[in-house]
Amino acid sequence: MSNATNNTTTTNSNNNDSTNQIGLEKADMSHVIAKLNGLLSSYHMFYINVRGYHWNVKGEHFFSLHPKFEELYTALQIQIDEIAERILTLGGTPFHAYSDFTQHTGISEDKNVKDGNTCVRGVVTGLQELIEEQRQVSALAAENEDQGSADLVDAYVQEQEKLVWMYNAFLAQ
Numbered sequence: 001m002s003n004a005t006n007n008t009t010t011t012n013s014n015n016n017d018s019t020n021q022i023g024l025e026k027a028d029m030s031h032v033i034a035k036l037n038g039l040l041s042s043y044h045m046f047y048i049n050v051r052g053y054h055w056n057v058k059g060e061h062f063f064s065l066h067p068k069f070e071e072l073y074t075a076l077q078i079q080i081d082e083i084a085e086r087i088l089t090l091g092g093t094p095f096h097a098y099s100d101f102t103q104h105t106g107i108s109e110d111k112n113v114k115d116g117n118t119c120v121r122g123v124v125t126g127l128q129e130l131i132e133e134q135r136q137v138s139a140l141a142a143e144n145e146d147q148g149s150a151d152l153v154d155a156y157v158q159e160q161e162k163l164v165w166m167y168n169a170f171l172a173q
């Protein structure tokens with residue numbers, strides 16, 4: 001091609017081995033990737049907890065809570081995929097084994113919960129943990145010029161903060 005010999009400006013970031021495919025420093029991104037994999041683990045644990053609430057909830061609020069929990073775990077499933085694909089975009093490998101999720105999650109298993117209010121308290125606790133982890137991811141990503149990861153989790157934080165208010169309003173009735 002006509003510009004094949006024009007290689008005098010090879011010092012730009014696109015040709016730099018220290019950067020990933022979107023021009024961010026690999027060394028910096030390894031920290032963001034690790035944090036995102038921790039978040040991905042918490043999402044998986046929360047997801048399976050919410051499925052349990054959806055299946056097992058009993059009592060007078062069954063018909064309102066059962067579909068609400070389905071709505072929540074469906075949103076989590078989409079977010080899980082977006083976080084995993086962000087990790088790949090940054091040049092990392094998303095965790096995909098439960099043994100990794102259980103080691104790195106900030107949310108613990110919630111087993112055999114049936115009472116509606118207990119399920120909702122589990123939802124609030126899980127959302128609060130995700131929000132906290134995402135604030136940390138956002139700060140770390142922003143420090144390292146990774147606006148894409150910061151924006152991704154910031155949008156989740158805003159949505160989940162509103163859910164905390166709504167689920168807490170349910171508990172206050």
Ligand SMILES: [Fe+2]
Binds near residue numbers: 054070
């Ligand atoms: Fe269902």
